Amino acid sequence: MNESVSLDFKDELAEEEEFLGNFFYISLLFHLAIVLLFYLYNASFFKFKEKEQSLMKSFVRVDVVAMPTLTIKELKSLKLDRSFKKGKAKSLKKIDQSAEIQKAKIQKRAPKIVPRKVEKLKDDFVFKEKTKAKTKKLNKKIEERKIDKRKKVENIEKASVEEKSNVLDLIKNLGTKRVKTVKRGKRRQKVNNGLGIKFGRKNSKIIKNLLIEGNKISKGENIIEGKTLLKEEESLQIINDYISRVRQSVRSYWKLPEYLKENKNYRCRIQIFISDDGSLLSLNVIEKSGNEEFDKRALQTVEMAAPFPPVDPVIRKRVLNGDLILGFPL
Amino acid sequence: MKKILGFCLLLLLFPLGVSWASNGQMIIEIGEATLDKKKIIFQKPYLAEKFNVFETKLIKEFHSIFANDFSFYKKSFFIIDPENEPVSDFDDKNFELWTSRQFKFITRYLFKKNIKKGAIDFKVELVDTYNKSVLISKKGHFYSRNLREKAHALTDLIFEKIENAPSIFRSKIIFVSDMMSKGSKKVKELFSVDFDGRNLKRLTYHKGIVISPSVSSDGKKVLYTLIRSGKGRKNLNLYSMNLKTRRQSIISSRKGINSGAIFTSDGSKIILTLSHTGNAEIYEVDLSSQQLRKITHHFGVDVDPDLSKDGKILTFLSNRSGKAMIYLADPSGKEKSVKRIGFVGQFNATPRFSPEGSEIVFSSWMDNSFDIFKIKKDGSQIYRLTKNFGSNEEPSFSPDGEFIAFSSLKLKKRSRKLSVQNIYIMDRDGGIKGQITRDIGYCTTPRWYNPPKT
Numbered sequence: 184m185n186e187s188v189s190l191d192f193k194d195e196l197a198e199e200e201e202f203l204g205n206f207f208y209i210s211l212l213f214h215l216a217i218v219l220l221f222y223l224y225n226a227s228f229f230k231f232k233e234k235e236q237s238l239m240k241s242f243v244r245v246d247v248v249a250m251p252t253l254t255i256k257e258l259k260s261l262k263l264d265r266s267f268k269k270g271k272a273k274s275l276k277k278i279d280q281s282a283e284i285q286k287a288k289i290q291k292r293a294p295k296i297v298p299r300k301v302e303k304l305k306d307d308f309v310f311k312e313k314t315k316a317k318t319k320k321l322n323k324k325i326e327e328r329k330i331d332k333r334k335k336v337e338n339i340e341k342a343s344v345e346e347k348s349n350v351l352d353l354i355k356n357l358g359t360k361r362v363k364t365v366k367r368g369k370r371r372q373k374v375n376n377g378l379g380i381k382f383g384r385k386n387s388k389i390i391k392n393l394l395i396e397g398n399k400i401s402k403g404e405n406i407i408e409g410k411t412l413l414k415e416e417e418s419l420q421i422i423n424d425y426i427s428r429v430r431q432s433v434r435s436y437w438k439l440p441e442y443l444k445e446n447k448n449y450r451c452r453i454q455i456f457i458s459d460d461g462s463l464l465s466l467n468v469i470e471k472s473g474n475e476e477f478d479k480r481a482l483q484t485v486e487m488a489a490p491f492p493p494v495d496p497v498i499r500k501r502v503l504n505g506d507l508i509l510g511f512p513l
Numbered sequence: 514m515k516k517i518l519g520f521c522l523l524l525l526l527f528p529l530g531v532s533w534a535s536n537g538q539m540i541i542e543i544g545e546a547t548l549d550k551k552k553i554i555f556q557k558p559y560l561a562e563k564f565n566v567f568e569t570k571l572i573k574e575f576h577s578i579f580a581n582d583f584s585f586y587k588k589s590f591f592i593i594d595p596e597n598e599p600v601s602d603f604d605d606k607n608f609e610l611w612t613s614r615q616f617k618f619i620t621r622y623l624f625k626k627n628i629k630k631g632a633i634d635f636k637v638e639l640v641d642t643y644n645k646s647v648l649i650s651k652k653g654h655f656y657s658r659n660l661r662e663k664a665h666a667l668t669d670l671i672f673e674k675i676e677n678a679p680s681i682f683r684s685k686i687i688f689v690s691d692m693m694s695k696g697s698k699k700v701k702e703l704f705s706v707d708f709d710g711r712n713l714k715r716l717t718y719h720k721g722i723v724i725s726p727s728v729s730s731d732g733k734k735v736l737y738t739l740i741r742s743g744k745g746r747k748n749l750n751l752y753s754m755n756l757k758t759r760r761q762s763i764i765s766s767r768k769g770i771n772s773g774a775i776f777t778s779d780g781s782k783i784i785l786t787l788s789h790t791g792n793a794e795i796y797e798v799d800l801s802s803q804q805l806r807k808i809t810h811h812f813g814v815d816v817d818p819d820l821s822k823d824g825k826i827l828t829f830l831s832n833r834s835g836k837a838m839i840y841l842a843d844p845s846g847k848e849k850s851v852k853r854i855g856f857v858g859q860f861n862a863t864p865r866f867s868p869e870g871s872e873i874v875f876s877s878w879m880d881n882s883f884d885i886f887k888i889k890k891d892g893s894q895i896y897r898l899t900k901n902f903g904s905n906e907e908p909s910f911s912p913d914g915e916f917i918a919f920s921s922l923k924l925k926k927r928s929r930k931l932s933v934q935n936i937y938i939m940d941r942d943g944g945i946k947g948q949i950t951r952d953i954g955y956c957t958t959p960r961w962y963n964p965p966k967t
Contacts, residue, residue, distance in 0.1 A: 236538045250858045250879055250886065251897045255942045258896075422539070430541050439546035452540065484543075508540045 236508070422498045426507070429457075433488040433509060443477050451481045451511045457502045463489035469508065481511040550591040551675060553618040554611065555579045559603040561625045568633060571657055572624050575635070578664035579620060579671075581709065582682045585916070585946060589676065608642035617643055618675060627654050635663075639671050648674050661711060681911045684708045684963050686918050687716065687735060688936050689723050692954030701957075703737060705756075708911070708938070708961075710949040716759065724749075728962035729776040730822075733757065736764065736783060738772035751785060756964070765798060773817050777844075778824040784808065784844065786816045795829055797844065810848045817863055820844065821870035826890065828854075828864045828873055839864045839875060841890065854892035863907050866890075867941075868914040874898070876906040876919075885919055887941075898943035905937075909961045916940055918949065918959040 251258075443449065452470035457463060466485055472478055494502045501507075558576050583590050593616075603623045611619060623636040632654040639649040649670060655663040665682045672680035685705050693700040703717040703726055717723055719739055726737040735754050740747050749772050751765040765771040769788035776783055777797075787796045787805075793814045797806040809815040813833030820827055827844040830837050839855035855861055860878040867874065873890055876883045882904035888895045899905040903923035910917055922934040934955040938946040950956040 236540055238540045238542065250877055251895055252879075254897045254900045256944070257900070426539065426541050430543060433541075433543055437543055437546045438549040440549045440551070444546055444548060454538075480546075506538045508538055509543055510540045511543050512545050513540075513542050 238510075238513075418497050421495050422501065425492065425495065425498060425502070428492045429455075429488075429507065429509075432491060433484060436484045436487040437481075437511065438484075439477075439480060443474070443480070446474070449474055449477045449511075450513060451478050453481060453485055453509045453511070454505045455485060455507050455509060456505045457491055457494060457507070459494050459496075459499060459503075461489075461491040461493045463491065464503075467505070472511075477511075481509075484511070485509060548589060550589060551618065552591045552593075552614070552616040553583065553620070553675075554593055554616050555583075556619055556621045557600045558622040558624055559600050561623060564624070564626065564633075568626070571633060571655075571660055575633075575655065575660050575664050576622060578661060579668050582665065582668040582680075583672070585681065585708075586672070588940070603636075606645065608640070608645060611642045617641060618648075620671060630654060632656050637667055639674060661707070665707070679913050679963075681708050681913055681916060681961075683966075684912055684961060686909075686936065686949060686959050686961050687726050687728060688920070688950070688956050688959040689726065690950070690954045690956045693720075694954065703735070703754075704953070704956075706936075706949060708949075710947070710951070713950075713953065716754065716756070717761075725773050725958060726960050727775045728756075728960055729780045730778050731780060732962050732964045734776070734780070736774040736776065736785075738774070751783075764800070769793075770816075775818060775820060777820060778822060784818045784820060784827065786818065795827070795842075797846070806846060808842065808844060808846045809851065811851075815840075819865050819873075821866045821890075822868055823870060826866075826870065828866060828890075830862060830864060837861050839873065839888070854888065854890070856892070857895070858886075865909055867910045868912060872941075874908040874910060874917055876908060882922075885917070885939075885943075896943075898939065902945070907958050909959050910941075911938075911961045912963045914941065916946065916961075918961050920957045920959060922955075 449472040450470065451468065451472040454467040454469050455463060456465045456467075463485070466482065468478055468482065472481075555576070558572055560572070564572065580592055583592055600621070603621060608619070619640045619642055621638050621640065625634040627634045633656075634652070634654045636650070636652045638647050638651075640647050651667060651670070653663060669680050669682040672678075672682060685707055687703060687705045689701050690704050691699060691701045693702055699722060700720050701722045701724070702715060702719065703723050705714045705716055706712060716735070717737070719741070722740040724738045724740070726735055728735050733756060735756055737752055737754070738749050739752050740749055748766060748768070749770050750763055751771040751774050752761050753764050754761045764774070764783065765785065765787070767787055767789040770786055770793055772786055774783045774785035781800055783798050783800060785796060785798065786793050788794075792812060793816055794810070795808045795815045795818050797808055798804070799806075808818075808827065809829070809831070811831065811833050813831050815829055815831045815833075817830040818827055819829070824844065827842045829840055829842065831840050832838075833840075834853065836858075837860050838853055838858075839861055841852045841854055843850035854873075855875075858877040858879070862876045862878075862883070864873045864875040866872075867887075871890060872887050874885060874887045876885050883906045884900060884902075885898045885905045885908045886895055887898060898908075898917070899919070899921075903921045905919050905921045908917045908919045916938050917940075918936055918938050920934055921937050922932055924932050934957060935951060936949040936956045936959045938949060940946060949959075
């Protein structure tokens with residue numbers, strides 16, 4: 184009787200398991216059918232989604248606060264003047280280097296700095312009074328050794344404090360100190376583009392004057408489909424800067440004969456892959472204009488414009504993956 | 514069981530993972546391409562027979578005008594020196610030499626003697642080397658007196674065929690010069706010169722002082738103000754002159770200022786500054802009915818009007834803000850429509866519209882001299898065009914809008930005359946193209962115009 188009961192119970196369990204198993208398979212098949220249905224409905228369901236594309240247009244904001252002092256030619260030459268940035272970067276490097284050298288020198292000198300004795304003597308006296316031991320000689324020797332040790336520790340601490348303050352002073356002074364650019368600086372000042380605009384430090388003065396007097400040219404922001412980027416978005420800012428530099432270099436080579444220029448409907452888009460150093464890895468026409476000559480000239484333009492500026496590590500991946508598409512003209 | 518469940522979950526989450534991994538692409542707008550320069554060669558003349566020294570000189574001058582004219586448009590054309598290029602035959606159809614060098618256009622010249630007329634016959638062709646087709650073929654003859662005119666007409670034709678736009682090759686510039694002054698007696702008369710500085714002609718013989726000339730859009734009439742010399746009241750009267758017949762007539766002689774006049778685009782009315790009521794205001798005068806209509810109504814001084822080509826916008830100078838600034842107005846005469854577009858500069862003068870009406874060029878006092886600037890008609894984008902080139906005033910756009918004529922006063926240190934003032938041409942971006950007048954006194958107020966086609 185007991186056996187039959189237990190057998191029944193086993194049978195029930197088996198039945199239940201079978202039922203659940205069937206239910207699961209039905210459910211699985213149902214889900215697979217849905218997936219298949221989606222697949223058949225839209226073949227691209229399992230494909231990688233097409234990358235979102237955003238349009239980058241360049242805008243330059245010019246605030247006129249007074250009559251412009253520079254002519255159109257001068258403004259153009261200012262825009263092309265990259266030596267200022269280079270010169271500035273070099274001088275900044277020099278500041279860093281000289282700071283490091285000074286720091287190293289101070290570190291070497293640090294152990295030699297003689298500490299002041301006045302305050303220490305007071306401490307020593309108190310310490311001596313507290314430690315009146317019977318075995319004066321031995322204790323004295325021990326105390327003397329201890330004092331020596333403490334003095335040494337304090338000396339080192341003081342020296343390090345002095346060293347720190349010295350480095351801080353040095354950095355502070357560097358801000359006001361005129362960095363010697365020696366001959367190179369002089370040579371840079373001599374270089375004149377014939378318009379009274381000198382490169383390097385002088386250029387910054389001119390730009391400063393520009394801001395005060397007129398032609399107040401601010402860089403402007405790239406606009407992505409009508410929305411200005413937030414300045415806080417650093418990586419976007421970097422890519423914006425990079426894009427504007429790429430655009431500038433490509434644009435200077437983008438020339439067409441009249442018969443191709445006349446047709447405003449031609450549009451060609453080229454995907455570019457750029458390596459870390461700015462060299463062009465490959466290019467791919469992703470949208471043809473319908474005119475072979477137009478596409479050929481657009482490709483030639485990109486090839487002529489390469490190499491591009493070196494890529495910032497922050498945007499390296501995107502630039503390398505071909506996220507940049509050049510639109511001729513849009 | 515668990516494996517199956519895990520597989521199912523993975524299967525369902527797979528598409529989501531793909532969308533997370535995707536990253537946005539950026540389409541960089543490169544913009545409109547700049548124009549690739551067209552390459553053109555003006556072949557050496559092919560002489561069908563022998564010419565004497567004088568005739569050869571004329572042919573050389575005729576031929577040199579072609580390259581010289583096109584050199585004004587160096588932004589669009591690449592021209593090579595034809596002296597080094599061989600010419601074997603006028604009808605040579607082998608263009609491989611040129612196509613290999615990407616020269617799309619060739620102009621070739623054939624010259625013959627015309628003994629009957631005592632002239633030189635010419636045949637000028639413009640050939641498309643790519644399509645091996647003759648685009649223009651013109652025959653004619655010229656004398657020494659009309660050589661330049663004929664050559665300019667041909668260069669204009671060639672330019673129009675290639676560019677599908679008008680050129681400045683037929684255009685002229687009128688200006689005022691004091692070259693007829695004698696001693697202390699100042700005389701300023703009206704002159705005209707070709708755009709290239711040749712063919713100088715005196716237009717007026719008033720022996721007075723002519724100021725602010727302006728030519729009608731059809732190039733047939735000129736308006737100017739005359740201050741008569743001699744004793745008595747000196748009024749600034751407005752005159753009109755037919756440039757062909759040189760017949761003059763007085764248009765306005767109201768008390769005070771009658772100056773700064775311009776024709777409306779149809780030539781039926783004029784807009785000018787009058788001060789007969791006491792204050793200088795801008796008026797419109799109907800030339801047929803002599804009816805007067807006041808355009809500006811303000812206690813400030815309003816002078817120097819100029820109209821856009823379509824006649825819908827008027828620009829003028831006014832001191833209503835305290836300083837001489839540029840204003841725009843509806844010429845129909847609604848004071849409410851007056852809009853100030855200039856807000857900077859110590860003293861601005863002579864605003865002039867570009868032919869297409871999008872820009873206004875004007876002079877402004879800066880660094881102890883006048884310099885020329887341009888501004889968009891909406892008041893944006895002020896650009897400086899001249900600098901360190903003397904004192905530059907009175908700009909005037911060329912009929913095609915590509916160039917600007919202006920007067921430039923320069924100090925001379927080691928000369929009998931302390932200063933000179935001449936007419937110069939620059940492109941619309943401030944690149945100086947050349948000097949138009951030389952050693953003909955102080956030349957001022959240039960106005961560029963196209964004479965009617967003959």
